[in-house]
Amino acid sequence: MNYQNTLEFARQQDATDPLKEFRSRFHIPQHNGRDTVYFTGNSLGLQPKATRDYIGQELDDWARLGVEGHFHAQNPWLHYHELFPSLLAPIVGALPEEVVAMNQLTVNLHLLMATFYRPAKERYKILCEAKAFPSDQYAFESQARLHGYEPADAVIELAPREGEYHLRTEDILAAIDQYGHELALVIFGGVNYYSGQVFNMQAIADAAHNVGAFCGFDLAHAAGNIALRLHDWDVDFACWCSYKYLNSGPGSVAGAFIHQKHCTNPALPRMAGWWGYEKETRFQMKPLFKAIPTAEGWQLSNAPVLSMAAHRASLDLFAEAGMEALLAKSSALTGFLFHVLDDINAAQEVKMIEVITPRAEEAHGCQVSMLMLQKGRDVFKALSDRGVVADWREPNVIRVAPVPLYNSFEDVWTFGKIISEILGK
Template sequence: MNFENSLAFAKQQDAQDTLAEYRERFHHPVIDGKQVLYFTGNSLGLAPKSAKDYVNAELDDWAKWGVEGHFHATNPWVSYHEILTPAMAELVGANESEVVCMNSLTTNLHLLFVSFYRPTTEKFKIISEAKMFPSDRYLLETQVKHHGFDPDEAIIEVAPRDGEHLIREEDILAAINEHQEQLALVFFGGVNYFTGQLFDMEKLTQAAHNVGAIAGFDLAHAAGNIPVKLHDWNVDFAAWCTYKYINASAGNVGAIFVHDRHGDNTDIPRFGGWWGHNKERRFLMENSFDPMTGAEGWQLSNVPIMGMAVLKASLDIFQQVGIENLRQKSLKLTAFLAFVFNDIVELFPDIQLEIITPSDASMRGCQLSVKLVGTDKRFFSALTEAGVIADFREPDVVRLAPTPLYNSFEDVYQFGQTLKTLLAGWQK
């Protein structure tokens, strides 16, 4: 569509937005007495207003029942994670048997690697993206060392070509083909945290399987951001957090996906815990581990109820909205942000701010990463002081995420006006 960088146009788009009402279901930060423009749902999603009621309900049941709340609370705690499964499975395109909410993201990935990274002297290499999130890189390094391999030899990082910001798909496929005889695992972020590049997970999974390798993904920046179809894409395993686009509060519980073809095989090696044990016999306190089928068989401990209550508050909203509807708004809202940004930046040719996220909407979610060419971190600090909450990633990138659940077209327009004012002052 044809965009206009005007308040009237932004207001018109908001008036026509069928999801606009959901903005009011979230708390919008007020800092130093001023409501800010919040564009960092890719780091921490806003708080659902309903979350307090969901947590208070569990606090009330705790006060009423004590330990008996495990069985007699309105939502019995012993099975609380099960009430989250349908919504979470729908969000990532999985069967309910393939998903469970548990632990935190990197903990979950380490547990999954126990099962799915089983290197041998012949097949031990892992292909991943360069500039992946540091926790994932540390995961790969320590897993490889744990198995007695040299990270410099075992980890193959596919990087952008010289002078480019994005990784070419053809280079990933070429690396898979080149190392196929020694390749054990292809492991990527579904959406790269730094550039916002969305990888074709279905194609990478098929390429891995074609050479006898496993395909796994970190969906921290994909879950709740883009439609994902893990089961249909035949992905082997995945894990994600819930505090970014899923809005479940800082550091809250994560989730995993294990494809049914693996989940149905209880002989797959894993680290065990009593919550992954046969739930019909869990409280018999037996010595021998009998894992449940499905993703639940990777659980370790009973769940943190208060955190899961916040997660339930957000997932209930996602079920009402639908990820496909969010994606449609996201495509339009992110494109409008790119338009407004470029429209403003063109007025200041001496200050080069460059969007490094793919311009092709099918290759990105709602994040735009901006490279600060010709400025430095002081510009990001000025942006923050002006009431725009984004985030900075070394050495010179600002990430902006117009999240469709609670950001508006007027938010984007007002960001443009703030940017224009800052750049005018910076040029002087």
């Protein structure tokens, strides 16, 4: 696209945007009576206006039916979680039987590691990215300790080369090959939360399997943001939250993927709970766990219906918009943002911003991370004072993420105008 850093260009793109009407279906936070430039969908997505009705339906059925809502609600609660596989599968590139909505992200990560981190005497190490999200790091450390290993020995963290901000794929693959006979598990974020780098998940999964290790991904910053093909990439497992790009509310129900080849293996070890027990005989309350032969077999407890209702309100919008259209708009929005930031840098006598998110189309999603070379905190505060909702990450990065369901090209242009004026002062 031939980008132009003008209001006219932005409005022209918005006028021809096939997804433009979706913005009106979200609540946009206000600042001095006007819409904010809300660029933190990578931290908490906005609320669909329909969410209140989706939750209200379940509250009404609870009030009207009490416990009978499990069987006679408009969407019977006993089967409520079964609404989600067909909605989630296109978003993560999976078969419906490979996905399940349950728990929260780090809970799911621990549950999946209970299955797929099975250390042996010589093969016990976990390979991950340095500067993974802290909750992931804590999970890896504690899993190693639970199996009797010291994290400093069992957890291998890969960092970018000196002076670089991204991990090179060839360095990841080389490390997998180097430690291959010691690796039990290779696990990365699909998108690095700090830099916004998208990892080559297919290459990583292939390399892990070639050395005999399992491979999994934390997709907190990937689900609903980038193209995913988990089944085709032969990923063993993945998990994600739903409150970022999936717009399902703070702390809402998370999701998990287990590849079909593992779902159908009832002998695979796992932490078991009664909602993962075969449905036909679940309420006979018999001993000895019999797993559902789908991703549902990793469930522990019955569905949190109220948070799932909020989740469904957003997923229905994803289904209506379609991932292909969302990804196309996302690429155009982020490309425009790169162009605007390049214009700003070119106009400065002293460079203030270094964009550390990769530019290659396949190596980034919505998020653009700006390393502030001077006065980063002052710039961030000034942005907030001007109605820009962005995200600060220590020590000096401002993250912004124009998301295609509710952000516009005019949002990107306005952000550029505001930050240019701030830097000019």
